[in-house]
Amino acid sequence: MIDMFLYNWQIREEWFKWCETISNEELKKKRIGGMGSIIHNLFHVIDCEQIWVNQMQGTPVIIKDINKISCLNDVKTFSNLTKPVTRCFIKSYTSEAEDRSLVVKSKNSTTKSFPFEKVISHILSHEIHHIGQLSVWSREIGLKPVSSDLIFRELF
Known part of the structure; x- marks a missing residue:
C-alpha cells in the first residue's frame, strides 16, 4: 500500500515539474472533464x-x-502540507485498522460505512484516474504527458 502512495506522489511531483513548463493561464484554462482545469485537478486529488x-x-x-x-505554488504548498500527514497515517496503519470502518454522513443525513481498506484503495485509484485526465489534456495542448508506467519506476 505504501508503495502505491509513493508511486502517486512521485507522479504528482513529476506533474508539478511538467506544469512549470507552461503558463499559469494554461494551467487555469477551462477544460472538459475532471475538475475543469489542470491546476484544479491537481489540487482536487490532494x-x-x-x-x-x-x-x-x-x-x-x-x-x-x-x-x-x-x-501552481498554491497546489505544491498544499501537497507539502498534507503528504506528511498521509505518510504518518499509512506508516502507522496496522492489521487492526483493517477491521475499522469510517462512517460518513451525507448531505441528506444518511450514513454510510466504509472499511478503511476500501477508503485507502479509493484514495489511490482516485489520483490515478485524475492523472489520466492530465495526460489527455497535455496531449490536447501538444505536449508529452508524464509517464505513469509503474513497472519501470523506482519508488523512493
Whole structure:
C-alpha cells in the first residue's frame, strides 16, 4: 500500500515539474472533464486525500476553496502540507485498522460505512484516474504527458 502512495506522489511531483513548463493561464484554462482545469485537478486529488485521511484519523479536515487556488505554488504548498500527514497515517496503519470502518454522513443525513481498506484503495485509484485526465489534456495542448508506467519506476 505504501508503495502505491509513493508511486502517486512521485507522479504528482513529476506533474508539478511538467506544469512549470507552461503558463499559469494554461494551467487555469477551462477544460472538459475532471475538475475543469489542470491546476484544479491537481489540487482536487490532494484535497480528497487529506479529507479521507483526516476523517479516518479523526483529525480536522483542512477546508480550502478550490476557486481560491490561483497558481501552481498554491497546489505544491498544499501537497507539502498534507503528504506528511498521509505518510504518518499509512506508516502507522496496522492489521487492526483493517477491521475499522469510517462512517460518513451525507448531505441528506444518511450514513454510510466504509472499511478503511476500501477508503485507502479509493484514495489511490482516485489520483490515478485524475492523472489520466492530465495526460489527455497535455496531449490536447501538444505536449508529452508524464509517464505513469509503474513497472519501470523506482519508488523512493
